[in-house]
Amino acid sequence: MLYFAVPTVALLVIVSLAASAALLAVLLHFTSRGRERAVRRVLLVAIAVWALGLAVAVLPAAPQPDPSIPTGTFNWVPFLAHQQRDLGVEMVANLGLFAPLGLMLAFHWRRFAVLKTTALVLGLSVCVETTQLLLRNNRASDITDIITNTAGGFAAALIGWALVSAAMHRRPTAEAAAQESLRQR
Template sequence: MLYFPVPVVALLVALGLAATTALVALLMHLASRGRQQAVRRVLGVAILLWAAGLAVAVLPGAPVPDPSIPAGTFNWVPFLAHQDRNLGVEMVANLGLCAPLGLMLAFGWRGFSVVKTTMLVLAVSICVETTQLLLRNNRAADITDIITNTAGGLAAATLGWALAAWARGKHSPEPAFAPASLLEH
């Protein structure tokens, strides 16, 4: 069950995608110039903004209980609620929920960034679903959400790692001062 009308979800996903695209472009620009300190500063602000958006998206109570999962329970059967909810739109929203984090962390973690990011996204997703379960705020705690959030984070981390590696590869530091005879070789 979506807690926002489908057009609102579509708008939020589109805005999130546009913001993430702009952020990745900025991160690639900074990384290609070898400005790792600036990359870290931008990431710090962007991850805090993403976390605030995540809280706004997933923590408020739903106006009516989710009919697909009884209150106070956790659905352990993947994709069980397919008949009762607009699962296609919900899955796209869940895929995109943690994708920005996957893209951002790829620029912050060089070694094993895909594995570390996927594990972090999995942990964040489990925390979100556990919080929804414990708050009993008419939200559904569902294994499908964990699967789709993690899949979105994995796909984004893979793409982000490739983009970050490419941007870093473009950076070749030039010497601050080099005698003319060294430049001729």
């Protein structure tokens, strides 16, 4: 559940989207040029930064408990808290929490990227919610977070897979690259 002020969350989402767009541009550039080693290096750093951001976002204790879910329990009713109060910003934040990972893994896993990414995001989301439950740090553990996190990772993986496929098809063949090299001389 969201415990940051709405303007803070909005700023974090905007910065995250801008960073993701820049990262996506770099990954597409390297992929379309066939620079696999550069793609792997960028992904290594970007996934590490994303994981650090995830830990900062979900592990600290909340200043006050979420009134919709008692501390130390897990809400198994999807969207229950959303029925009790307006949580639109939280929903967008949860959809976007795993979206950068979904995009990045599409560049890492070319085959079955959407399926593997969705399974990984689901597992990570369950781990995050379980950790919040076990820490009893005023954070709410909720099935809705798992659903929205997984949906965000799935959608981003699908988009990333489509972009990677398009970039791979634009990549020049070895013969075309050799001819271009000869033409430039």
